[in-house]
Amino acid sequence: MNRTDRLYALVEELRAVAPRPRSARWLANRFEVSTRTVERDISALQQSGTPIYAEPGRTGGYCLDKARTLPPVNLTPGEAVAMALALKRLAGTPFRAEAGSALRKLVAAMQQEDAAAAEDLATRVHFLDDAGDLPPIPRVLADALGARRVLRIGYGDRQGAETRREIEPLGYVGKPDHWYLVAWCRLREGIRAFRIDRITSVSVTAEVPPPRPLRREDLDIPYGVVEQLTLAE
Structure with missing residues (x-):
């Protein structure tokens, strides 16, 4: 089990028995790691905002405040990426840190397969560092990555000459005033x-x-610094 899966499983184990505690030794045996690893994982979860606290005493251990956590939710990968884009607009405001914490909680609350699909989808959304308010994308193009189908398009160049093409959608890049479909x-x-x-x-x-x-060097945008969307702000 990798660390990301283990962190998710730790939260779910503590949620299942809440408000009863689980000792570090019990959790270490359950996930076949050392107690020190469990302690580091719990510390990482606490720093990310997960409401886990330590209960002292011989029968104590780690407890989860079940009332302040979400069970796995049925958000689609596209919905998670949409929220990541919306929260990114808070960059430069006093709520940037809170936006990042909210996004991590959202991803942690998703079903594992959906969270992994959302992470993959996010890696295919890029924008230039000076991208401002971007225009809307037509629905059929906005759904291009999730649908995973070949598209037939008509495309006009700078001189207005049009060509007909078959394309395999790979990602998006946003820059001031325009979206690109890569x-x-x-x-x-x-x-x-x-x-x-x-x-x-x-x-x-x-x-x-x-x-x-889709590699960074594949992004054929003539100027600006290309930044990748992430679900771990």
Whole structure:
């Protein structure tokens, strides 16, 4: 079990028996780690805002305040990433730290598979460091990553010439005034960034494209520092 899974499992174990305590030794045996590892994990959870406290005495241990925690919730990966984007708008305000804490609690409360899918989706959303208020994305393009289908688009270049393309969506990049859809272009046989306001038409095919990684060096944006969205603010 990796550390992320163990932290999640620790919270769920303490939630299941709350308000009764679990000793560090009991938890160490349960997760097959040392008591020192359990103590470090509990400290990390406490620092992230999880309401765990130590109860002293021979029968004491670690307790979770069940009334102040959420059980696993049925948020979709897309909903979690949407909240991450919304909370990011609080950067530079007095509530930046609280926004990061709220986001960590949200992800910790999700089902494990959904949380992992949300983390993967977040790694495919990028924006330039000076991106301000960005325009809305048409629904069919906003759903492109989650739907995992090949798209057929009409695309106009700077001179207005239009081409027809089949693309495999890989990610998004936002910059001032524009969104880009980053995709594998079958016409050009490579990764391209398509300015969304230049996509003149779009249709969703039934074809599921092969999985492709999206690396930072693949982001073909001509200026600015590209920043990746994260669910661990």
